[in-house]
Amino acid sequence: MSRAPLMPKATAVWLVENTALSFRQIADYCNLHELEVKGIADGDVAAGIKGLDPVTGGQLTREELEKGEADPEYRLKVLESKVNIPVQRSTGGPRYTPVSRRGDRPDAIAWLLRYHPELPDSAVMKLVGTTKSTIAAIKDRSHWNASNIKPVDPVSLGLCSQLELDFAVQKAARKAGKAGPGDAAPARTLIPAAEVPGTAANLAATAAAAAVAAAAAEPGENDAGKQYSADSVFAKLKTLNLPQGDE
Numbered sequence: 001m002s003r004a005p006l007m008p009k010a011t012a013v014w015l016v017e018n019t020a021l022s023f024r025q026i027a028d029y030c031n032l033h034e035l036e037v038k039g040i041a042d043g044d045v046a047a048g049i050k051g052l053d054p055v056t057g058g059q060l061t062r063e064e065l066e067k068g069e070a071d072p073e074y075r076l077k078v079l080e081s082k083v084n085i086p087v088q089r090s091t092g093g094p095r096y097t098p099v100s101r102r103g104d105r106p107d108a109i110a111w112l113l114r115y116h117p118e119l120p121d122s123a124v125m126k127l128v129g130t131t132k133s134t135i136a137a138i139k140d141r142s143h144w145n146a147s148n149i150k151p152v153d154p155v156s157l158g159l160c161s162q163l164e165l166d167f168a169v170q171k172a173a174r175k176a177g178k179a180g181p182g183d184a185a186p187a188r189t190l191i192p193a194a195e196v197p198g199t200a201a202n203l204a205a206t207a208a209a210a211a212v213a214a215a216a217a218e219p220g221e222n223d224a225g226k227q228y229s230a231d232s233v234f235a236k237l238k239t240l241n242l243p244q245g246d247e
Helices: 008-018 023-030 034-042 062-070 099-115 121-128 132-139 162-176 200-217 230-239
Strands: none
Touching (some): 099 121, 121 132
8 A cells, every 4th residue: 555645535536526547546546445435426425525636736647647547457656755845843832632631631730739839830731731821720729610620640630641740740859959869868777886875885895995095005114015915905894893784
């Protein structure tokens, strides 16, 4: 099946009215069903549509049309345009909301205003597909249906996806200077018992440090050239009287 011409039904109407092509040839050229082309010929389909001449429109040559009229088995081909027409992409404006979902937009806007007040109006407009005046009316409770508006998650209403909502919230948080989940302070770990004041381990560590400092500051006559080991230092701690509750 070849590429369909622009306005295929209007083209089919013109071919039915002005050529001797078969229904199958017209259907193949316009990418339509043969019964649909037959309905166009009977006046049951495409009523009121004005025919579009594909020859003057540059989508079919006169020679190609004559070949098709001479041979019922010949399949017409769409004339490829020599001009490269760029495809216009949609802008980043408010998204289109189906008619069946438009009644849910006030509830979604109320939910975003309540639980994500950091979102600017432009982000709400893109997520829900609304206008700035509607957002302002819901904010100041001047909306015509304000008494019936209840905050509802726009994701559950099908107005936007969870990824789009999370991205908008994170972007607004970055602009506001708030810390995101990755910027949170590291969780505090358990403190060693030797660093907790009043415990036996802390008293023992303090006494050991004091004993080492005293031995280093006031060496005796017989201590010249004597080396201290950890066993000899901690052996002196056994003679210290620790509090009864810390044993």
